[in-house]
Amino acid sequence: MQTRTIRLTSGADLDGFRAAIRHLVPAGVPPEAVTWVEGDAASLFAEDAPAEPGSALVLPRAVAELVPPVVMHRDPERYGLLHRLIWRVARGERHLAEVASDPLVHRLTLMRKAVARDLHKMHAFLRFRRSGAGEGGRERFAAWFEPEHHILAEAAPFFAARFPSFDWSILTPDGSAHWDGRALHVGPPGRREDVPEHDAFEAGWTDYYSSTFNPARTNLAAMRAEMPKKYWHNMPETAAIPGLVREAGRRVGEMIARAPEAPVKRVPARALAAMAAQEPASLEALNAVIRASEPLVPGATQAVLGEGPLGAAIALVGEQPGDQEDLQGRPFVGPAGQLLARALREAGIDRSQAYLTNAVKHFKFEVRGKRRIHQKPTAGEVAHYRWWLDRELAFVAPRLVVALGATAVLALTGRQVPITRARGPAAFEGKPYPGFVTVHPSYLLRLPDEARGEAYAGFVEDLRRAATLAADPASRVGMAG
Amino acid sequence: MDDALKKKLTILADAAKYDASCASSGAPRRKAEAGGLGSTTGAGICHAYTPDGRCVSLLKILLTNYCLFDCAYCVNRRSSNVRRAKFSVDEVVTLTVEFYKRNYIEGLFLSSGIIRSPDHTMEQLIRVAKTLRQRHGFRGYIHLKTIPEASPWLIEQAGLYADRLSINLELPTEASLERLAPEKDGAAIQTAMGQMGERILQAREEKRRFAPAGQSTQVIVGADASTDESLIRTSARLYDHYGLKRIYYSAFSPIPDAASILPSKSPPLQREHRLYQADWLMRYYAFSPDDVAGATESGMLALDVDPKLAWALRNRDRFPVDVNRADREMLLRVPGLGVRAVDKIVAARRHATLRLDDVARLTSGLKRARPFLVAADYAPTRLTDRLDLRARLAEPPRQLSLF
Numbered sequence: 001m002q003t004r005t006i007r008l009t010s011g012a013d014l015d016g017f018r019a020a021i022r023h024l025v026p027a028g029v030p031p032e033a034v035t036w037v038e039g040d041a042a043s044l045f046a047e048d049a050p051a052e053p054g055s056a057l058v059l060p061r062a063v064a065e066l067v068p069p070v071v072m073h074r075d076p077e078r079y080g081l082l083h084r085l086i087w088r089v090a091r092g093e094r095h096l097a098e099v100a101s102d103p104l105v106h107r108l109t110l111m112r113k114a115v116a117r118d119l120h121k122m123h124a125f126l127r128f129r130r131s132g133a134g135e136g137g138r139e140r141f142a143a144w145f146e147p148e149h150h151i152l153a154e155a156a157p158f159f160a161a162r163f164p165s166f167d168w169s170i171l172t173p174d175g176s177a178h179w180d181g182r183a184l185h186v187g188p189p190g191r192r193e194d195v196p197e198h199d200a201f202e203a204g205w206t207d208y209y210s211s212t213f214n215p216a217r218t219n220l221a222a223m224r225a226e227m228p229k230k231y232w233h234n235m236p237e238t239a240a241i242p243g244l245v246r247e248a249g250r251r252v253g254e255m256i257a258r259a260p261e262a263p264v265k266r267v268p269a270r271a272l273a274a275m276a277a278q279e280p281a282s283l284e285a286l287n288a289v290i291r292a293s294e295p296l297v298p299g300a301t302q303a304v305l306g307e308g309p310l311g312a313a314i315a316l317v318g319e320q321p322g323d324q325e326d327l328q329g330r331p332f333v334g335p336a337g338q339l340l341a342r343a344l345r346e347a348g349i350d351r352s353q354a355y356l357t358n359a360v361k362h363f364k365f366e367v368r369g370k371r372r373i374h375q376k377p378t379a380g381e382v383a384h385y386r387w388w389l390d391r392e393l394a395f396v397a398p399r400l401v402v403a404l405g406a407t408a409v410l411a412l413t414g415r416q417v418p419i420t421r422a423r424g425p426a427a428f429e430g431k432p433y434p435g436f437v438t439v440h441p442s443y444l445l446r447l448p449d450e451a452r453g454e455a456y457a458g459f460v461e462d463l464r465r466a467a468t469l470a471a472d473p474a475s476r477v478g479m480a481g
Numbered sequence: 482m483d484d485a486l487k488k489k490l491t492i493l494a495d496a497a498k499y500d501a502s503c504a505s506s507g508a509p510r511r512k513a514e515a516g517g518l519g520s521t522t523g524a525g526i527c528h529a530y531t532p533d534g535r536c537v538s539l540l541k542i543l544l545t546n547y548c549l550f551d552c553a554y555c556v557n558r559r560s561s562n563v564r565r566a567k568f569s570v571d572e573v574v575t576l577t578v579e580f581y582k583r584n585y586i587e588g589l590f591l592s593s594g595i596i597r598s599p600d601h602t603m604e605q606l607i608r609v610a611k612t613l614r615q616r617h618g619f620r621g622y623i624h625l626k627t628i629p630e631a632s633p634w635l636i637e638q639a640g641l642y643a644d645r646l647s648i649n650l651e652l653p654t655e656a657s658l659e660r661l662a663p664e665k666d667g668a669a670i671q672t673a674m675g676q677m678g679e680r681i682l683q684a685r686e687e688k689r690r691f692a693p694a695g696q697s698t699q700v701i702v703g704a705d706a707s708t709d710e711s712l713i714r715t716s717a718r719l720y721d722h723y724g725l726k727r728i729y730y731s732a733f734s735p736i737p738d739a740a741s742i743l744p745s746k747s748p749p750l751q752r753e754h755r756l757y758q759a760d761w762l763m764r765y766y767a768f769s770p771d772d773v774a775g776a777t778e779s780g781m782l783a784l785d786v787d788p789k790l791a792w793a794l795r796n797r798d799r800f801p802v803d804v805n806r807a808d809r810e811m812l813l814r815v816p817g818l819g820v821r822a823v824d825k826i827v828a829a830r831r832h833a834t835l836r837l838d839d840v841a842r843l844t845s846g847l848k849r850a851r852p853f854l855v856a857a858d859y860a861p862t863r864l865t866d867r868l869d870l871r872a873r874l875a876e877p878p879r880q881l882s883l884f
Contacts (some may be wrong), residue, residue: 095832100825101839124526128583141582161512162520163582165618201579204482204490208580211494212541213531216734216748222534224528237529237585244532252735252747262739263560268549271597275549278598278632293609294638297689380683380691387633 011174012072012150017079022057024083025090036079039259063089069112072150081108116146118210122155125231126170129199136166138181139274141168144195145234152177153186160184171195175427202236209237216250216255246471248398256362286388295362296384301326306357306392314356314470315398315433316340317389319407319440322464323372326363331356336442340404343441343456347463355396359411360385377407379416398468402463405440423462425469436469438462446481490576493564496546496557497592499736500649501729503527504539504629505587505622507694508644517618519581519588521644521708525622526587531663539590540580541547544568544605548594552662553710554651554704557594563738567596572608578617584641588622588644589613595628595664602850603631603639610642622694629673630666631719637671637680645694645726648673653715661742671723674698678723695726703733703749704757710773710781713759720763730756755782760826762789765820766813785875790816793853804835815853816874817846849874 006024008016024034059067063085070078085104089096099105126145134140141163147155156170156177163179170177171190178185232238278307280286287305295303304321307330324334332340344351359382365372377385389411393401403409403426407415412435419439428435444456505525505680508760512520527536545567546557553708556563568576577589591609593602612617625643627636637653641647648670652658655667684691700712702802732748739745762768766789776792777784784790793800793816800813804826812823822844829835829843837859841847852861852870867873 098831099829099833101833101835101842103842106842120526121520122725124528126584130583139582143584158520158522159584163518164513165516166582199583201482201583201585204487204576205580205583205585207487207491208494208540208542209529209531209537211491212537213499214498214533214535214734217533217535217732217750219750220532223530223532226534226536227530236531241532248532248672255735255739256745256747257738258737258739258745260739261562263561268559271549275595275598278600289634290633293634294641296641329533378687378688378689378690380680381684383609384634384637384679420811 003035004029005035005037005039006079007039012068012153013038014068014071017067017071017082021083025057025086029083031080034080034083035081038076051225057086057090059086060088060094060097066097066108066112066185069115070108072115072154073111074149075111078111081111108480114133115149115151119151119155121231122147122151123158123365125227125235126159127235128163128168129165129196129202131169131196135180139166141166142195143168143170144190144192145170145172147174148230150174156184156186157246174195199236206237206240210240210244213244215244215251218245218248220245250458280391283392286391286395290361290388295364295371296381297362297364299365300362302329303361303481304329304331304358304363305361306355306396307331308357308396310354310396311398312353312355312396313399314349314402314466315357315393315396315400316404317393317408317412318356318358318404319442320360320374321359321363321376322376322442323363324366325358326372331358336440336445339441339444343463347465349467355398356390357392359389359408361388379410382407382411383414386414393431398433398470400436400466401428401431401465402436402438403428404438405443408440409437422464434469438463438466486572486576489566489568489743490542490571492564493542493544493546493568496539496563496594497543497590499534499556499698499731500541500592500626501589501731502624502697502699502727503536503538503541503590504624504645504697504727507726507752508622509693511620513620513727514618517620518578519619519621521620521622522589523524528587538585539622540577540586540588541590542568542576542589542592543610544570544573544574544591544593544602544668545596546594547596548661549597550595550664552665553740554661554701554733556738558740560740570605570608570612574612574617577613577621581595581619585746586621588624590624590626592626593628595630599630600632600635603628603635605637607639607642610639616859622767624694627673627677629670630664633673633676636677640677640680640692641683641690643692645697646677647697648677649699650697650715650719650861651701652705652737653707653712654705655709662706674719674725678725679699682724688696695724697727697729699731700792701733702730702753703872708777709752709782710754710777710780712756713773714770716760728760730760732782751784751876752782755784755788756883759788762792763847767810768792778883787816789814790849790874800853801861802853802857804840805830805855805857816850816852817851818844819846822846850863 006020012356067082070082085096085108096102097105100109122145128141128143131140131142152172152175160179163232164166167181168179171194173189176190178187220269280289290303290305304325318332321331322334340349360377364375365376366375403412406419409422410432419437423438424437426435426437439459444452444459508521510523513518525538526768527538529537529673531537547565547567548557548559551558551560573591591606593606595602610625613623623643624645625639627639627646630646642778650670652661657666658665679693681692691839698817719725730753732750732753734748735745759773762773763770770793773788776788782788800879803817809823810829812818812826825843826835837856840856844850
């Protein structure tokens with residue numbers, strides 16, 4: 001049989017291999033007839049014998065996925081082994097790559113695993129040192145690393161995704177990779193001497209490494225299995241290992257032998273007492289916490305706090321502040337608030353004597369053009385804010401709480417209930433006050449004109465009933481909960 | 482890095498190392514934005530290993546080791562005479578960013594002693610995470626230890642910035658907590674876990690970012706009299722009720738300046754190892770807590786054989802299992818066969834009939850598996866009936882201790 005020599009560039013010449021194999025297999029050239037040679041010269045195969053037109057080589061996915069990592073392996077037999085695999089697949093063993101127990105597949109799988117591990121270890125064990133300022137005052141870092149396989153090109157994008165904001169170079173004996181803030185460039189092999197010898201944070205890092213080691217758990221085999229010695233000389237912290245191991249036995253012995261000591265300090269009784277009193281002790285203290293907190297969904301101008309006297313007979317809970325409330329920092333001052341004010345007046349409730357608040361304290365919106373369109377809070381957001389609502393109402397201690405709309409009901413009961421079913425007097429489970437459910441005034445604003453009049457009258461009637469209940473809780477007896 | 486900062490780092494890393502978790506897994510894949518810093522890979526990366534064989538993935542430190550609590554097992558309890566230090570928020574941020582840029586770490590695991598109040602302490606932890614995310618565009622991994630005694634809204638704010646949140650159970654029973662950790666309250670811990678579990682689940686449904694890598698906890702092994710069975714049953718309940726991602730078992734280890742109430746001895750590392758194996762059986766091998774309990778001897782897992790082998794030895798009538806025919810579930814019960822080996826067997830046998838040599842190429846645990854399986858060219862010679870099978874398969878006492 002005539003044997004052929006296929007010359008590929010040194011390193012992981014995936015393109016050269018692909019071009020060659022797309023010719024060899026359809027042309028019926030068996031693996032035994034090919035000698036694969038790596039060299040510095042460019043791959044000449046494509047010129048020697050262009051791929052035969054119309055001889056597409058379609059490989060199963062499992063095979064196609066195996067090829068690139070195996071090509072990165074340093075084993076000189078890698079191309080020949082892949083040729084054997086592809087040859088068998090093309091000759092009818094379509095599922096060969098799934099048969100992990102086949103000796104050839106097994107070997108290739110181990111090679112892929114070794115390459116994956118090398119990649120992972122490069123991502124893990126490479127150490128940058130600061131090497132001065134780069135272009136435009138950007139910071140510059142450099143690293144020296146000696147990968148076991150031809151993985152530099154595969155490994156570099158990870159660093160670009162992670163460290164885009166400074167310039168860096170990774171030098172290896174096989175090649176180099178450089179990032180300038182815009183793109184990755186591949187370059188010639190580097191030298192260890194091209195990377196600075198020190199870094200200002202290395203001593204601190206080594207101290208950290210030493211301190212996080214627990215001598216009572218010393219297990220050198222486990223360490224070496226995951227961090228083989230061949231990587232150590234490029235990792236500054238490993239210089240501490242011999243000392244740590246030498247001292248471990250003594251340190252543990254001392255800890256075990258040492259008799260417990262009496263505490264030097266007195267029991268900090270006052271601090272302990274103060275610690276127990278962290279709960280906000282007043283509505284003002286609670287409001288200070290709310291005011292200082294970040295909105296759960298970013299965007300709101302400020303938290304909108306409740307308003308009204310402590311001990312108010314009636315408390316009304318809405319959904320969340322709207323555009324106007326967000327800007328003014330007060331509840332129920334927008335269109336829905338004005339409608340509510342009118343309804344309260346007609347129901348004979350003095351707004352200044354009622355407590356008004358919202359289930360959610362921050363405005364959530366979507367910007368459309370110049371307008372900020374209200375977005376309904378999710379159940380998760382309502383749950384997040386309910387801690388504050390509960391405490392707030394505990395301080396206000398109203399005789400009755402009116403839930404305006406479904407979000408308020410959800411906040412007060414933890415349950416999604418349709419308003420049409422729950423409307424009227426209600427018992428909020430676990431709450432010390434009786435409840436009353438009605439619609440949110442913004443619902444009335446959304447109704448078509450012809451329906452609004454009647455709905456508004458119903459809303460006023462609800463408020464009137466609620467006021468009666470709040471004035472005389474006894475009148476509640478006998479009502480359905 | 483100046484000496485004062487280095488000294489603080491030494492003290493506050495030493496104080497944090499008894500927390501077993503260092504995982505950087507479970508976060509969604511993220512890349513840095515232009516001008517930002519950091520990414521997450523999903524599986525996490527261990528950037529170094531210390532001579533105890535443990536992974537160094539995150540900068541694991543305390544904000545301070547001053548503490549008002551007095552938990553007997555803890556090196557930082559208020560009655561301990563250890564050296565104390567306190568980082569400022571900016572110091573932690575600087576260390577995280579500078580270590581991260583040098584590719585030393587995947588991110589930060591921040592915990593703290595309780596100073597002033599649980600709320601005050603929790604606010605400080607949140608400030609660190611928030612500063613990293615907002616001022617430095619940090620997209621790396623952040624694990625915050627949550628203080629269950631803090632107010633519920635603070636616990637929830639932590640989830641806005643952290644990838645993972647954890648609350649340590651520390652001791653599996655209320656009685657032990659009461660005896661060894663007087664300021665802690667078991668009910669409060671479980672309530673906080675439940676609350677966090679709910680929020681994480683809800684946020685996932687609503688596609689909001691909230692602790693995307695879930696929550697974990699740690700239980701100390703060997704500081705009280707709890708049996709392995711009770712630990713495993715507690716774990717099963719925690720996984721079930723609160724959707725925990727991981728439970729860490731931490732062999733109680735001698736600490737400098739130990740409390741007189743606790744035993745001073747080498748940490749029960751082999752027991753810890755068996756508990757992890759049992760935990761894995763429940764999470765990846767479809768073992769029920771009852772299955773695991775059935776493999777214990779008066780509530781304790783055997784130290785000389787792994788829990789799966791112990792179970793198989795107790796259930797010999799279920800073996801041998803034919804690798805060419807048995808369903809996946811039963812193959813997972815074969816000692817020495819891991820999930821990956823089983824999946825490879827299931828894929829390979831669709832196209833080939835497996836002989837013992839083939840199985841040998843798919844697992845490194847053939848020695849343990851052999852008595853329990855049948856292959857095309859192999860059947861055990863009534864091996865499962867042998868009385869000395871356990872002795873033949875037991876590991877020689879392993880050198881897990883110091884030298």
